[in-house]
Amino acid sequence: MYADYVFGCSSVNTDNVLEISILYRFLMQSHAIDETYGIQPRKGFRGRELGRNMDQLDFGKKYGDKIVPGLLKSYIKAGSVIASEPAYDRSFGCTDFLTVLNTSLINENYRKKFVESS
Numbered sequence: 001m002y003a004d005y006v007f008g009c010s011s012v013n014t015d016n017v018l019e020i021s022i023l024y025r026f027l028m029q030s031h032a033i034d035e036t037y038g039i040q041p042r043k044g045f046r047g048r049e050l051g052r053n054m055d056q057l058d059f060g061k062k063y064g065d066k067i068v069p070g071l072l073k074s075y076i077k078a079g080s081v082i083a084s085e086p087a088y089d090r091s092f093g094c095t096d097f098l099t100v101l102n103t104s105l106i107n108e109n110y111r112k113k114f115v116e117s118s
Contacts, residue, residue: 002103009096010072010082011089019067020086020095026064027082027097034081039098041087075099078110 012023027033040046068076080101087096 004104005100005102007083007098007100009087010069010075010099011092011094011096012067012069012072012086013094014067015088015093015095022063023067024086026068029064030076032076032080032082034083034100037083037100039084041085045087045089046085072097072099075101077107079106 012020014020024033078101080099082097083100084098087098089096
């Protein structure tokens with residue numbers, strides 16, 4: 001029996017607000033963010049001053065893909081979505097994106113590689 005959902009944190013090794021804002025904007029433009037889960041980081045862990053006013057600036061497309069960690073790119077290609085705003089992890093000095101994969105929506109190539117081969 002397989003799980004319907006798989007989830008966890010995808011960490012980005014930065015606490016730089018501008019980098020996280022650019023990355024978050026890129027993920028929004030790429031439709032990789034799904035806010036329907038209604039999840040938010042707990043108070044004290046929310047991203048500091050995320051650049052939501054960056055709508056008029058198009059940093060995301062130009063720079064966002066360059067700062068997306070490879071593992072997060074793979075999760076998104078597999079069909080995962082980011083389910084909340086990023087959370088700041090003080091213990092590790094990084095930023096975490098809650099990543100959720102609805103296994104019924106997994107990309108067919110990933111299904112063949114990881115699910116059907118096991």
